[in-house]
Amino acid sequence: MHFAPVPLSWYLMLSAILFALGVAGFLYRKSVITVFMSLELMLNAVNLTFVAFSYQLQQIDGHIYAFFVMVVAAAEAAVGLAIILTIFKNRHTLQIDEVDTMKL
Amino acid sequence: MDTILFIICAIVAIACALNLILQKHPISSALSLIGVMASLAVLYLLLGAEFIAMAQMIVYGGAVMVLFIFVIMLLNAGTEKPSSKSWFAQIAGVPLLLAFVAIMAFFIRRALPPSRAVRFGSWVGGTADAIGRMLFTTYLLPFEVISILILIAILGAVVLARKEID
Numbered sequence: 413m414h415f416a417p418v419p420l421s422w423y424l425m426l427s428a429i430l431f432a433l434g435v436a437g438f439l440y441r442k443s444v445i446t447v448f449m450s451l452e453l454m455l456n457a458v459n460l461t462f463v464a465f466s467y468q469l470q471q472i473d474g475h476i477y478a479f480f481v482m483v484v485a486a487a488e489a490a491v492g493l494a495i496i497l498t499i500f501k502n503r504h505t506l507q508i509d510e511v512d513t514m515k516l
Numbered sequence: 517m518d519t520i521l522f523i524i525c526a527i528v529a530i531a532c533a534l535n536l537i538l539q540k541h542p543i544s545s546a547l548s549l550i551g552v553m554a555s556l557a558v559l560y561l562l563l564g565a566e567f568i569a570m571a572q573m574i575v576y577g578g579a580v581m582v583l584f585i586f587v588i589m590l591l592n593a594g595t596e597k598p599s600s601k602s603w604f605a606q607i608a609g610v611p612l613l614l615a616f617v618a619i620m621a622f623f624i625r626r627a628l629p630p631s632r633a634v635r636f637g638s639w640v641g642g643t644a645d646a647i648g649r650m651l652f653t654t655y656l657l658p659f660e661v662i663s664i665l666i667l668i669a670i671l672g673a674v675v676l677a678r679k680e681i682d
Binding site: 417418419420421422423424425426428429430432433434435436437439440441442443445446448449450452453456459460463464466467468470471472473475476478479480482483484485486487488489490491493494495496497498500506507509 | 518519522526529530533534536537542545546549552553556559560562563564565567568571572575576579580583584587588590591593596597598599609610613616617620621624625628631632633634635639641642646647650651655658662665666668669670672673674676677
C-alpha cells in the first residue's frame with residue numbers, strides 16, 4: 413500500500429505557526445494563567461521542530477532534547493502555578509497589568 | 517493517507533491554538549491547549565517518535581494540564597477584563613508576527629538542505645528501548661542533573677504555595 417509522503421518543511425511551517433500563535437497569546441492576553449498556557453504552546457512548537465529534525469537526521473538525539481524540554485516544562489508548570497497561587501493570595505487578582513509593582 | 521492525516525492534525529492544532537488565544541475564559545483556553553497537545557502527539561507518531569508521543573500525552577495532556585485546570589478551578593478564575601495598556605502590541609503585534617512567520621517560511625524554503633519526505637513507518641527510531649539506552653549511556657549526566665532540577669522544583673512549589681504558620 414502506497415502512502416504519499418509529507419515534506420519535512422510542512423512540519424517546520426506548522427511549528428513556526430504554532431510558535432507565532434504562542435507569542436501572540438503571550439503578548440495579547442491579560443490573564444496570567446492564559447499567558448502561562450501560551451508559554452506551554454511555544455515549548456510544544458519547539459518540541460515539534462526537534463522531533464522533525466530528528467527524523468531528518470535519523471538520530472534520536474532530538475527525541476532526548478524534546479524529552480528534556482518536557483521535563484523542564486513540567487517543573488516550570490509546577491513552580492509557575494505555585495507563583496500564580498501566591499500572587500492571587502496576596503493581590504486577589506489574576507490580571508497581569510494590575511500586578512505591576514514588586515512591592516505591595 | 518499520510519498527507520491527509522498530517523493536514524487534519526495540523527488544522528486541528530492551528531484551530532485549537534487560535535481558540536486558545538481568542539477565548540476569554542481560561543478553562544476554554546486550557547481545553548484548547550489539550551487539543552493542540554493531542555494533535556501534536558499524533559504528529560510525533562507520524563515522525564516515528566513513539567516514546568515522545570506517549571510522554572506528550574501522559575506528561576503534557578495529563579499531568580501538566582490537570583495542574584492548570586486544578587489551579588483555574590481553585591482560584592475560580594473568571595473571564596479576563598480587556599485593557600489597552602500595551603499600545604505597542606496592539607498596533608505592531610500582528611504585522612510583526614506575520615513578518616516572523618514569513619521570514620521562517622523563507623528560511624525553510626531556501627536554507628533547508630534537501631530533506632527526505634516523512635513517510636509513516638519508514639523510520640521508527642524513537643522507541644522506549646532506544647530512548648532508554650541513549651538516556652542511560654550518552655546522556656546520563658544531563659539525566660541526573662535534571663532529576664535534581666525536578667527535586668528543586670518540587671521544593672520550590674511547596675515553599676511558594678504553603679501557608680504561613682506562626
